[in-house]
Amino acid sequence: MNQRQTVAERGGAGRPGKRGDGAERHEEIHRSISDAIIEHRLRPGARLREDALAEVFGISRTGIRKILQRLALEQLVTLTPRRGASVTRPTADEAKDVFDARQMVECGLMPEVARRITAEDLRELRDMALRERQALKSGEQSTAIRLSADFHARLACIAGNATLADFVERLCSRSSLILAVYGNPGHLGCESHDHDDLIGHLAAGNGERAQAFMSRHLKAIEASLSIVEEEAEAPDLHRIFSD
Amino acid sequence: MNQRQTVAERGGAGRPGKRGDGAERHEEIHRSISDAIIEHRLRPGARLREDALAEVFGISRTGIRKILQRLALEQLVTLTPRRGASVTRPTADEAKDVFDARQMVECGLMPEVARRITAEDLRELRDMALRERQALKSGEQSTAIRLSADFHARLACIAGNATLADFVERLCSRSSLILAVYGNPGHLGCESHDHDDLIGHLAAGNGERAQAFMSRHLKAIEASLSIVEEEAEAPDLHRIFSD
DNA sequence: GGCCGGCGATATGTATACAATGATCGCGCA
DNA sequence: TGCGCGATCATTGTATACATATCGCCGGCC
Structure with missing residues (x-):
């Protein structure tokens, strides 16, 4: 064998x-x-x-x-x-935790990212955003999803803190799982040119703008989820039959 | 065998x-x-x-x-x-990353902690702080170090975000390693009643005060380190003999 | 006398064999 | 005919055996 x-x-x-x-x-x-x-x-x-x-x-x-x-x-x-x-099938609670964590960390990182970002970084990010849009347009959902996660992870890298970058990368991976469970088909997480707009703020060196934009961006993704608590395993019979 | x-x-x-x-x-x-x-x-x-x-x-x-x-x-x-x-022997860079991450996350968590903390939580935290001081007084460094890490981790738990709590716990563990390498003997990380003071702010429900205090607390710990980049392994011969 | 090269010991990396446990399916009985 | 029970099977958990690479030592050689 x-x-x-x-x-x-x-x-x-x-x-x-x-x-x-x-x-x-x-x-x-x-x-x-x-x-x-x-x-x-x-x-x-x-x-x-x-x-x-x-x-x-x-x-x-x-x-x-x-x-x-x-x-x-x-x-x-x-x-x-x-x-x-x-x-893993993330629970609704986990989904909330992950997005709250992203709010805190990714947004918190933006000012430092705006400070340290280089022309080379900008070029690479623009390329990723472009490829993501192309993938979306040609219906390659899988590729688009991964590029979107990669984009956020790469962004976090720029701040220069390996520990936090790692954490963000993991959060993005988990977000992808969350999208798989709670996302609406056809409506991908990140709006098509949100990422380009974000790059714009960073290119302008405006950390606060970038931070606020990232916050809205993440909130928008989270809001687009249909979190309906599938209650698949171990439905709470006590609660169901208590009244 | x-x-x-x-x-x-x-x-x-x-x-x-x-x-x-x-x-x-x-x-x-x-x-x-x-x-x-x-x-x-x-x-x-x-x-x-x-x-x-x-x-x-x-x-x-x-x-x-x-x-x-x-x-x-x-x-x-x-x-x-x-x-x-x-x-693991943390490098100076890693030490900086860890403390920066703690600044962001632990401080960011304080308002939520202040909002959600219960009487039971306060009781437990006070107990931990007490035991930590006792351990310090009786020279049980090992116990004191662990209790200190536990205190910070427990605190993060209260915010109710399992993902972030986990992250903080890991950061605290690594901080303990950092203290082992860069800490000054006899001068432990956390000042003796910093933790009690912090509890005070939280008991008063003053999240912003707690946040500011935590920030100072962490900065104080970091400042107490002697980060001297031991350059133990692979001494950079090129750099040493370049001039 | 010092340095290079081979050799043996030690410890890790990998695969496989065996044991234990939980799931599934079939049978017998009510 | 439906349900409960038992046997078999599939799959994971654990230990061990074997292969392989590295480190330190010793002898020979320059």
Whole structure:
């Protein structure tokens, strides 16, 4: 069986003889799964069986488990004790927490971003915004969603605080999950040229404007959600039948 | 060998027949190591060998690896590819990032905390502050350090945002590491009754006062550090001999 | 006498084998 | 015919065995 896996691996990836450090391979797999979740190719609730993943990526369950644990700590997947892994289905409370956190951190970062942003940064951000609009226009939702998350994460990076940038990146990933559950189809999170407007304020060096705009932007995304508390698992029978 | 381990485990923990879920055991071990690091019983740079830990806690390396990976993601330990795990030694940059992040988040949380705090919360916080002062007085530095971190984490909890509370908790843990590296011995991070004063502002429901006080408090801690960039590993020979 | 290179020990990375547990399906009985 | 119960199966949790890379040491060589 494992021979077949090895063959499949070499065949699929077409890696030239020497297999990459192994740690890099893990990193790569992590990104693969992570992207699939963020791009909604794996919907919340989808089960992630260790065997299946191990076979797909051509490594043993050991490595997969490591990656799943990491994803669980990033709250992209949920690890239920003897039931295995599945893509996290954020609750309404979590959604609120995530957007409140984004309000605080992303908005708080804007003044510093406006102070430190370089021409190079601006160029890159404009490019990302452009590609996002193009993806939206041509109906590539998956790509648009990821670009939108990337945009916010990249923005946070500019402030120069690695810890906060990391936190924002994680919040954006989770936001993507939240959109998958509570978002309205056809109505993507970020309005089409919000990001361009934001870049404008930053290019003008106006941190406060950027901050206020980001705040409205995030509020708009949050407001566009239909948070209806699906009450899927463990419906509260007590509450339902109490009156 | 494994028989001996099993015996040792049962003998040591005195667990009654049924061994706890296993997941709980892992949680417990994680906390043990985590506490040891936060309390400076394990100093930054200390190596954490998998075999040794496996033997101490009576589980196999598999479980230990899982825990070490989690600690690495929390940035309490550093996992060097083929060199194993060691307690993280924060750089000066990281220290700055952590305290900047705490400024933003902990201060930002204060108004909400002041709004939501209950009598029960106040009682608990006062108790923690009291125990912290007692520990300080009786020279139990380890305990005092942990209680201080716990205090800040507990405070963040009150705002009701689990995501942000989690983030603060992690920042506090890392702060403890930073104190271990850059702190002056005998001069602990938090001044002895800063925490009591803070409680006072919160009890009075004055969120803005609390916020300003927290800001000063954190700045004071940061200012008390001697950040001297040890330049321990990889001394920059180019820079040293360039002139 | 000092330095380079090989060698052995040690520790980590990976895979696999085994055990335990929860889910599913089928059967028997009411 | 519907329900409860039991067996089987699928899947995860854990330990161990093996492969591999790194570090320190020692001998030979310059």
